[in-house]
Amino acid sequence: MTTNTDVLEAFEARAERRNARRDFFKAFGTASAIAGGFALVNQATPAEAQAAPSDGDILNFALNLEYLEAQFYSYAATGNGLAANLLAGSGTAGAATGGKKATFTDPLVARYAREIAADEIAHVTFLRQAIGATVAAQPAIDISADPNGAFSTAARAAGLIGPGSANPTATAFDPYASDENFLLAAFIFEDVGVTAYKGASPLISSKVFLEAAAGILAVEAYHASLIRTTLYAKGMATPSLMLVEATEAISNARDSLDGATDLDQGVRPTGTGQTIASNIAPLDENGLAYSRSAGQVLNIVYLNRAAVTGGGFFPNGVTGALRMSAAN
Template sequence: MTTDTELLEAFDARAKRRDSRRDFFKAFGTASAVAGGFVLATKSDPLSAQAAPSDADILNFALNLEYLEAQFYSFAANGVGLPANLLSGPGATGTATGGRRVTFTDPVVAQYAREIAADEIAHVTFLRSAIGATAVGQPAIDIGATPDGAFSTAARASGLIPAGASFDPYASDEAFLLAAFIFEDVGVTAYKGASPLLANKVFLEAAAGILAVEAYHAAIIRTTLYAKGMATPTAMIGTRTIIEATESVSGARDSLDGASDLDQGVRATGSGATTASNIAPLDADGIAYSRSPGQVLNIVYLNRAAVTGGGFFPAGVNGTLRLSAAN
């Protein structure tokens, strides 16, 4: 497992290049033909050297991510996780540990949390139904606030908390929003990267529909973080202001998922940096970017290497697509 020190060194190195970044098409990687379409992937991605995954493989991969999001939001908004009837299936099933209700102080954030929780639970329910008997069960998920847990490891390596400290995503509205920011942006890029792999047009349409919802969610989270950061510029999440914290998390994700430097926080860059926000992280043509399954797993496993578990999924995800990319 990559150590906190190694992650921090990687994030620091990436941060030095952030001001000159975002040459999207040049930096992103190699286009490889898969399943009659195209998926953007790095050369180190496991999919670039493998036969095309089946539609069931892709949907089960997405289901793992939906388990993670649904459990986090359900605990944060409602104080309880997913019901047992949504957890069973093939694979090494496990529990979601460490979640709890957030004591929200902003009623708008509380309402957003409840809305997104309901949407993510619906995604789990839908995908399980669409896949059928081969829908994988929920793997073990870490959404707690212990010093050695996934949230704390990510926050510490991002420079938000010092060594040995904990990051508690349930401690405040702002902490919850930043934790949600980690998941939602990754979910958007994951669905966009995986959609071209689907051969069945019915599944493709469904995946596009879920992608749209995840993009709505991401925009809600990014807009709210930006607004809070502008309204109270000195408000802190750990050692960073709210807007700086999104940049730290963005740099962390970029450092984990390969040589590309595409991820973006909510602070605008370039000529509009002082007069515009950056709610939609896009390329120069206004198009959202993609991540391959291997790159997504780098982030949720919190590891730049090719591994089969760690981070938010301590024992890995269930299904065929469970190996992260080698970066």
């Protein structure tokens, strides 16, 4: 199993500037890297795109991502996953495998993990109640540190571990091994929620559901800001950890999956004032948060830039109507 130092060195070795991100995964075909957000405009196929998703479809898609976040944070914070009464529903139910309690040495990071876990469990509970009889069951979720698991597959596809990388003998990335590894994994997931709910808002017809989505968006933005700020602060305090560079490598990786548009950003400051500024809020030129489609998000969580219906963090795909990733 790779050590935290090994992983961070690998992130540094693989990090690229944004002007090269479009070519980041050419060498790896369709097996590409790590997670991002999901505006809920389905871009899977022309036939599927003809029918606009219902509010229930949108909320069930959001719920799948909340299952992933809630399971990861719950295991990391407490060593336990979601309660059994939060898993059943329509579609093929699955288990969350590979989660475990994280090794925290910074008490603040441990407290952040517990707080975010509680929030994400509340999101799952709320969405399940809001959706009602058509609620989607939790699909199979891989949050393991196994060499063949989603985290390690993503790291290997990105050239962070394995032959030809800066860490040729490393075989796995363990998000539970340290404060830094946990924060990097959280950085992957938290930027998902912000872009997801922001993009979903124009598609939700019910004002009640729209208000609820706006409320979850605000919480996801708080989480993302907390994680990004902590990574930036730790990276500035201890440059040898290479945390800022690691966020850029992850950003490049997930941005490579979602088509031609250059959206994603790490925490490295850009533009004027780079020596004193940070990039805690990833925004467009108008100061607005960006969005991704359901298909783009599935590319990222399936770890595949092709049009498929499962893989990566969701080995058998998500449950519900919106299941196919985009063809990028």
